[in-house]
Amino acid sequence: MNLFVATTNPGKLRDFSATASPQITLTPLPSLNQIPAPAEDEPTFEGNARLKAIFYSRHAPGEIVIADDSGLEVDALHGAPGVRSARYADDHHFNDPANATTDERNNLYLLSNLTGIPLTERSARYHCVLAAARNGHILAIGHGAVEGEILPAPRGTEGFGYDPLFYLPAQNKTMAELDLTTKLTFSHRGRAFAAILDALSAEL
Template sequence: MTRRLGSGTLVIATHNAGKLKEIGALLEPHGVKCISAGSLGLPEPAETGTTFAQNALIKARAAAEASGLAALADDSGLSVAALDGRPGVYTADWAERQWFEGAPGRDWYMAMGKVEGMLAEKGTEVDRTAAFHCVLALAWPDGEYAIYEGRCDGALTWPPRGTLGFGYDPVFVPAGRTQTFAEIAPEEKHAISHRADAFAKLVAEQFGG
């Protein structure tokens, strides 16, 4: 049996207020109070891993060791079958503008275009299957940890459709659906997403009977 988290305070290894709110709402019913690494003034560690699990664990361990509390981190991204799993852990990096592409920041339309351009080079019959991945890493200050992996399979479409999502959502159609993640109502998307899958596994193991 994996170590149980129990009630109490959990550090969410993020500086993103939106992510803290989303995760906090999921764990509040289980008596867990979530605070962010950002509110504690903790630095963001370099994500040097080559897998989602490695990067999530780097972030969770850094927050747990610095705070002396249990910490939870996530790492997520898109893998495209015909691109040998890319962009993978570099999903967000593909959206980063280069010096010649305008002001610093992320341009997700540009990132979607990069993926589509690489697929187009492979011809009209290219395999367009893809999957979103989410890995949650739960770490304790003494070094113990648990990993929970979620995924949502689907296929890529072009051009982008919908305005409700973010990132690569406008070009991702989940399996069994005809709408992209950006065309599906947020509450419906959250019920079938890779993040929902990972959190369901965490809740079942940490708070189940």
């Protein structure tokens, strides 16, 4: 089965490929960088994943196209940053320090919102939703999540996003302290991809 993936992000493609079987071929959607991106304005991961899969599948007639939306959900913050995970600091005009990267500012803003909240109340999860569509129609949905806690300070240099703050109690490490092979076993994207392959096998 060939699946077109509506991303050129090497990290995402790596996570999906780690779960794929030899019978699955993953191909970035041709000319993706020349297609104007749709507005990701849905309030949920599933809503945005559906929107993108439907939109991009119309650019590859007859093919199955998968698209994802993912991010961090912190229970003490009522699920924030959620669908705005990548834009969390920017949404709230948090620009301190001015020379920080987007990931660093997002992490600092998250920590500022968790000031005074003990570790026992910092439960969180990485959540990914994948949608598969063909000719503008949804074929399947797959969810994947990994549970953890948000530390009061970053640890580790691997990974990206909120990985330095995302602590896995069973491993006694953050996502940013795990080697790549181990991290892939906890990948929320990999779990969502496995779920969507199961759903697609029932549909096709």
